[in-house]
Amino acid sequence: MIKIVSGTTIPVGSTVALVNLCNQFNAKDYKCILYGPDRWHLDKCRSALLEDFKLQNNDIIIVHDISLSSASDVCKLPALVTLPQKNYLFKIFKSLMPQMIWRKPKPDHFTLVLTCQGRDISRNRLPRIDFYQKIHAVSFLQQISNKLKISNFICPNMVDDLITSEHKPEMIAGIIGSICKQNNTATSIEKALQDGMKTVIIYSYLRDPIYYFKEIEPLTRKYPGKIKFYGFIDNKQNMYDSISDVYCSVKKPWSMVAQECLLTNTRYHGPELSNNSEPMTNEQIFLVWKKELGL
Amino acid sequence: MKSFIDDFYKLCDLLKAGEPFAFNRFSDGELYILQNKELILDSSQVKVGEKVTDGIYKDEDHKRFHPEEHSFYRDRIVEAFRFQKKNYFKGLSCRCCVGEENFQWQLDFHGNYDKNFTWANLLVNGNYPRFICEMYPLFNNYKTVFVCNEKADLSVLPFIAKDFRVGYNAMINDYGLIETIKKWIDENNIEAYLFLFSASSFSKMAIHQFYEHSDRNTYIDVGTTLNPFMNMRLDRTYLKSFWLGEKGKDLDKICIW
Numbered sequence: 001m002i003k004i005v006s007g008t009t010i011p012v013g014s015t016v017a018l019v020n021l022c023n024q025f026n027a028k029d030y031k032c033i034l035y036g037p038d039r040w041h042l043d044k045c046r047s048a049l050l051e052d053f054k055l056q057n058n059d060i061i062i063v064h065d066i067s068l069s070s071a072s073d074v075c076k077l078p079a080l081v082t083l084p085q086k087n088y089l090f091k092i093f094k095s096l097m098p099q100m101i102w103r104k105p106k107p108d109h110f111t112l113v114l115t116c117q118g119r120d121i122s123r124n125r126l127p128r129i130d131f132y133q134k135i136h137a138v139s140f141l142q143q144i145s146n147k148l149k150i151s152n153f154i155c156p157n158m159v160d161d162l163i164t165s166e167h168k169p170e171m172i173a174g175i176i177g178s179i180c181k182q183n184n185t186a187t188s189i190e191k192a193l194q195d196g197m198k199t200v201i202i203y204s205y206l207r208d209p210i211y212y213f214k215e216i217e218p219l220t221r222k223y224p225g226k227i228k229f230y231g232f233i234d235n236k237q238n239m240y241d242s243i244s245d246v247y248c249s250v251k252k253p254w255s256m257v258a259q260e261c262l263l264t265n266t267r268y269h270g271p272e273l274s275n276n277s278e279p280m281t282n283e284q285i286f287l288v289w290k291k292e293l294g295l
Numbered sequence: 296m297k298s299f300i301d302d303f304y305k306l307c308d309l310l311k312a313g314e315p316f317a318f319n320r321f322s323d324g325e326l327y328i329l330q331n332k333e334l335i336l337d338s339s340q341v342k343v344g345e346k347v348t349d350g351i352y353k354d355e356d357h358k359r360f361h362p363e364e365h366s367f368y369r370d371r372i373v374e375a376f377r378f379q380k381k382n383y384f385k386g387l388s389c390r391c392c393v394g395e396e397n398f399q400w401q402l403d404f405h406g407n408y409d410k411n412f413t414w415a416n417l418l419v420n421g422n423y424p425r426f427i428c429e430m431y432p433l434f435n436n437y438k439t440v441f442v443c444n445e446k447a448d449l450s451v452l453p454f455i456a457k458d459f460r461v462g463y464n465a466m467i468n469d470y471g472l473i474e475t476i477k478k479w480i481d482e483n484n485i486e487a488y489l490f491l492f493s494a495s496s497f498s499k500m501a502i503h504q505f506y507e508h509s510d511r512n513t514y515i516d517v518g519t520t521l522n523p524f525m526n527m528r529l530d531r532t533y534l535k536s537f538w539l540g541e542k543g544k545d546l547d548k549i550c551i552w
Contacts, residue, residue, distance in 0.1 A: 011428065011432075039429075209424075209427070209537050209538050210538065212538070220524075228451060229451050231427070232432055
């Protein structure tokens with residue numbers, strides 16, 4: 001069975017990507033379950049809580065956002081994800097010591113695949129990754145270190161089935177992507193308002209409430225009545241139907257937003273992405289996964 | 296065993312399913328009123344029964360309950376507390392927040408055990424991040440009526456279809472608004488709406504009377520949880536911890552039953 005295990009299943013883009021991947025496997029009759037510590041994913045696909053995860057022979061384990069120090073750590077995933085920070089740091093230190101001397105073996109009775117949904121692989125916070133059989137990246141523009149002597153493959157995330165609605169609003173901007181300093185959310189909001197947008201709707205997961213209160217809450221008073229906070233909503237079609245423009249302030253080659261804007265005839269205002277190749281279809285993406293996992 | 300987190304997700308599931316319910320909260324303020332203790336919360340004093348300390352409350356939070364003068368309103372809160380109906384959830388002050396004696400007093404005063412008992416703090420403390428990130432977006436699925444303080448700015452909340460305002464000590468000064476809203480519900484055939492309440496003890500009486508009157512809407516006492524979106528003060532420690540990053544243990548607190 002394919003088991004996707006993630007260190008976070010809060011409502012953000014990476015969780016949506018893993019949900020879509022899980023649904024695609026099951027739609028093609030490859031049994032797949034998504035395990036995560038949060039509950040948002042539970043009604044989105046075949047899924048379970050991370051505490052219910054059990055390793056079985058011949059499983060294919062796709063790991064996202066969990067720091068393993070060896071393949072055998074897969075047997076203790078729930079503890080790894082919920083470990084207190086001080087023990088976590090100690091564990092990383094402890095795990096690094098023997099790895100300076102010898103390499104960790106790859107598992108022989110299951111397959112271990114690492115999926116990197118956002119961060120550059122070369123800067124991944126995992127202490128060591130030599131025990132993975134494969135690494136998946138979602139974009140050519142993610143920096144895959146040449147020093148990695150592990151089989152890797154690149155394919156984007158599945159695209160949601162979106163269409164252009166007949167009645168698009170005018171001058172209503174959407175802000176998509178988690179609210180945090182790294183995403184420059186406040187800059188995107190101000191840019192939209194300076195461009196004359198009538199309303200700015202924030203369709204984002206509140207990753208950093210302190211940033212929101214310091215940078216965005218004052219904007220709601222500076223521009224009274226023009227900024228609305230929706231939070232993360234499940235229905236992307238409804239979201240794109242409610243906006244005419246999307247504003248983004250950071251370059252994320254793996255982000256699906258620009259492509260979704262194309263599908264829904266929504267104007268995209270953000271950093272140009274240099275990858276001009278034709279987007280892959282979900283069928284093509286699935287075939288890549290099928291080949292790489294040897295299904 | 297009852298779970299603080301499971302109970303939270305129970306309400307989320309009802310919201311997702313569009314199944315009407317009421318979530319009423321009886322916190323320490325209502326506990327003292329139920330116990331028929333004199334209660335004065337204002338900027339000059341906090342008086343609970345015979346005990347008096349310095350006042351810390353701002354205008355919108357001023358409350359004054361005198362057992363003899365305001366017995367009519369206490370009776371309404373008692374009715375709200377003892378009311379039982381399918382999907383009428385009552386949040387009690389938990390033993391970890393008000394102590395074993397007060398917790399047990401509530402159960403004894405209520406009489407029979409209600410399977411719809413839950414935590415008054417269900418949307419705050421350790422569940423507050425979940426409330427903001429997972430429950431709040433579900434409000435967008437509803438036409439929403441907000442009953443809140445006259446000073447609140449609702450322009451950031453996208454789901455508001457209608458609002459009704461109250462002033463300070465609304466439990467007494469704005470009691471008549473309950474009939475006004477009932478009439479509005481009837482005259483406009485209001486069904487499948489979500490009613491949010493941030494109106495202190497007024498909310499408890501109103502939620503009970505509205506759900507008894509019209510159980511095809513959903514009624515939630517959100518308390519101070521949405522203050523940061525309404526240009527209202529962040530004077531609760533859980534709000535200061537979450538939005539300002541101030542030190543405090545409220546956000547780690549998973550209340551026990």
